[in-house]
Amino acid sequence: MYEKVALIGIGLIGSSLARAIRQKGLAREISIATRSADTLAAARELDLGDIYTTSGAEAVENADLVIVSVPVGASGAVAKEIAGSLKPGATLTDVGSTKASVIAQMEPYVPEGVHFIPGHPLAGTEHSGPAAGFAELFENKWCIFTPLPGTDEGAIDKLKAFWEACGSHVELMDKEHHDKVLAIVSHLPHIIAYNIVGTADDMETVTESEIIKYSASGFRDFTRLAASDPTMWRDVCLHNRDAILEMLSRFSEDLASLQRAIRWGDGDKLFDLFTHTRHVRRSIIEAGQDTAAPDFGRVPKKD
Numbered sequence: 001m002y003e004k005v006a007l008i009g010i011g012l013i014g015s016s017l018a019r020a021i022r023q024k025g026l027a028r029e030i031s032i033a034t035r036s037a038d039t040l041a042a043a044r045e046l047d048l049g050d051i052y053t054t055s056g057a058e059a060v061e062n063a064d065l066v067i068v069s070v071p072v073g074a075s076g077a078v079a080k081e082i083a084g085s086l087k088p089g090a091t092l093t094d095v096g097s098t099k100a101s102v103i104a105q106m107e108p109y110v111p112e113g114v115h116f117i118p119g120h121p122l123a124g125t126e127h128s129g130p131a132a133g134f135a136e137l138f139e140n141k142w143c144i145f146t147p148l149p150g151t152d153e154g155a156i157d158k159l160k161a162f163w164e165a166c167g168s169h170v171e172l173m174d175k176e177h178h179d180k181v182l183a184i185v186s187h188l189p190h191i192i193a194y195n196i197v198g199t200a201d202d203m204e205t206v207t208e209s210e211i212i213k214y215s216a217s218g219f220r221d222f223t224r225l226a227a228s229d230p231t232m233w234r235d236v237c238l239h240n241r242d243a244i245l246e247m248l249s250r251f252s253e254d255l256a257s258l259q260r261a262i263r264w265g266d267g268d269k270l271f272d273l274f275t276h277t278r279h280v281r282r283s284i285i286e287a288g289q290d291t292a293a294p295d296f297g298r299v300p301k302k303d
């Protein structure tokens, strides 16, 4: 599909892509660049590619497709490093969880003649690093592209075919809309998880061993999200600030209303809300979105 693919960043997402590319024969050659020599050595040990280097500029030489899979806060630095070595006509994409900030960071460095197509696979787990990846990660998951106006349609179609070959379903979206949707369905749940696990951990009257011993499955689900990579999620919070703050403010208002209903013993209000949310959950299941975690981004099964 592509002659040479360069993967910049070889953690959970980069290494899953490397495995999928190999398994499905989507490129003749894979070059891998990452900042740290230790991560690079781990990638080599796992036999994820053909060329290994700590220089992004070296990795992208002659590559037809360059995929940047680093924490979103590092996108600008990576774009700056590789810009001068990108092949004319190459496609440059990323997998970052936030899009407006990544575009603002990378676009100024993209040379004329390089097709920049920002992307985001809605597929992941709480694990990180090159050993955490697996080829099937993207199967039956959405991948959202947020291309800039005027982007070459042929380059978009080719990248779409690449993600479809990895098992994903591609949708195009405006970058601001992406950031709002993801703020509520992905970023807020992670922030709530970090917060609730932090609150439990801060309690003086309940010990950590009691939390471990008695944790119900609901709390355990939160601990899974709260185990997600700290660098990645720090960057998501800092780089989707406005949309996250908007969702947090709505969330806090609704939480205050729930708190009030509990304080005043408003059972009808509690019952109505819980009935409605149960319906939302059932609609998701009926639409074919499976129940087992991690299942975020799964595309509904067709009837």
Ligand SMILES: NC(=O)C1=CN([C@@H]2O[C@H](COP(=O)(O)OP(=O)(O)OC[C@H]3O[C@@H](n4cnc5c(N)ncnc54)[C@H](O)[C@@H]3O)[C@@H](O)[C@H]2O)C=CC1
Pocket: 008, 009, 010, 011, 012, 013, 014, 033, 034, 035, 036, 039, 069, 070, 071, 072, 074, 077, 078, 095, 096, 097, 098, 120, 121, 122, 123, 124, 125, 126, 127, 128, 129, 130, 229, 232, 236
């Ligand atoms: N983990 C998840 O579930 C998902 C993550 N994403 C996005 O994918 C991107 C990568 O995330 P993961 O693979 O999970 O992270 P990870 O922590 O597993 O891997 C990150 C990789 O980037 C490298 N790196 C960090 N800073 C760098 C720099 N300045 N220059 C070059 N390499 C650098 C690290 O060495 C590592 O190889 C992030 O932008 C994240 O928002 C998107 C979908 C799901």
Ligand SMILES: O=C(O)C(=O)Cc1ccc(O)cc1
Pocket: 096, 097, 121, 122, 123, 124, 125, 126, 186, 294, 295, 296, 297
């Ligand atoms: O592990 C989970 O439940 C996730 O939600 C994974 C995930 C995290 C970040 C993304 O941008 C996309 C997917």
